[in-house]
Amino acid sequence: MSTDGxxxxxxxxxxxxxxxxxxxxxxxxxxxxxxxxxxxxxATGVLVLGVGRGTKLLTYLVGTDxxxxxxxxxxxxxxxxxxxxxxxTRTEAGxxxxxxxxxAVRGLTGELDQVPSAVSAIKVDGRRAYARVRAGEQxxxxxRRVTISRxxxxxxxxxRADGLGVVDLDVVVDCSxxxxxxxxxxxxxxALGVGGHLTALRRTRVGPFDLAEARTLDQLAGDAEITTLxxxxxxxxxVRELTQDEARRLAHGQRLVRxxxxxxxxxxxxxxxxxxxxAIVSEAGSDxxxxxxxxx
Numbered sequence: 016m017s018t019d020g021x022x023x024x025x026x027x028x029x030x031x032x033x034x035x036x037x038x039x040x041x042x043x044x045x046x047x048x049x050x051x052x053x054x055x056x057x058a059t060g061v062l063v064l065g066v067g068r069g070t071k072l073l074t075y076l077v078g079t080d081x082x083x084x085x086x087x088x089x090x091x092x093x094x095x096x097x098x099x100x101x102x103x104t105r106t107e108a109g110x111x112x113x114x115x116x117x118x119a120v121r122g123l124t125g126e127l128d129q130v131p132s133a134v135s136a137i138k139v140d141g142r143r144a145y146a147r148v149r150a151g152e153q154x155x156x157x158x159r160r161v162t163i164s165r166x167x168x169x170x171x172x173x174x175r176a177d178g179l180g181v182v183d184l185d186v187v188v189d190c191s192x193x194x195x196x197x198x199x200x201x202x203x204x205x206a207l208g209v210g211g212h213l214t215a216l217r218r219t220r221v222g223p224f225d226l227a228e229a230r231t232l233d234q235l236a237g238d239a240e241i242t243t244l245x246x247x248x249x250x251x252x253x254v255r256e257l258t259q260d261e262a263r264r265l266a267h268g269q270r271l272v273r274x275x276x277x278x279x280x281x282x283x284x285x286x287x288x289x290x291x292x293x294a295i296v297s298e299a300g301s302d303x304x305x306x307x308x309x310x311x
Contacts, residue, residue, distance in 0.1 A: 019067035021247040025229040051076035060218035079222030087200040090181035092210030096197035108209040109180020119206040128158040165189035248284035262287035271303040
């Protein structure tokens with residue numbers, strides 16, 4: 016069984032990303048396990064773990080685009096922008112016009128300056144924002160540029176909560192790394208004047224990895240086979256096949272002749288003739304230089 020590579024997990028609700036890492040360390044019998052981007056305990060779905068030398072690939076996955084299925088409740092705002100936080104405001108939302116809702120959704124599609132949720136893992140002067148909020152501090156985080164390439168309403172449901180009408184939206188979101196779906200729910204509620212928060216979240220894709228290949232922790236406990244380092248690299252990167260001499264030189268950190276065409280600057284996975292992953296390389300300049308040499 017390979018202990019170097021990636022594991023695509025279908026994270027259960029109520030678990031932190033660290034909980035999943037700790038369980039995988041016990042399943043695989045190794046401390047060298049990390050994850051490519053956190054999921055809130057409330058959220059479920061795709062969490063990519065690196066194992067052994069596979070942890071070296073995680074830095075290239077953290078910044079990839081992601082896809083989410085979510086449910087947004089319009090008619091109430093919370094301190095955490097999700098269902099787990101204290102309710103701050105309640106507003107009658109039963110009369111919201113569906114076309115107005117869809118128009119507000121379109122207004123939150125494209126490139127946006129998004130203010131992250133105050134209860135987030137972003138550090139402020141060395142401390143996590145959520146820790147400061149829980150300590151009673153007021154936290155104001157700067158906006159960051161994100162891209163929402165798809166924000167689509169799949170279903171609209173009307174209900175009542177605490178005597179007031181609410182609207183629940185099932186949505187799908189394709190977005191850049193660093194996007195907060197909780198903040199998207201909050202901002203939609205603000206745009207419609209009724210408040211909003213997230214009630215359910217499931218991540219269905221991280222870069223090239225989706226739920227179709229994700230496994231539960233119980234499945235992995237019964238069969239701990241993971242995606243090999245070489246197969247993972249071929250999924251994540253464009254590939255450069257090396258000659259034996261090129262593989263030897265690259266393994267020693269030497270530069271090679273550039274083969275990429277045009278202005279293609281994407282990192283590439285470079286493989287030896289026997290299929291071994293030698294390095295992650297960049298051909299952004301006039302030659303091919305190693306970004307990361309994979310130890311044998």
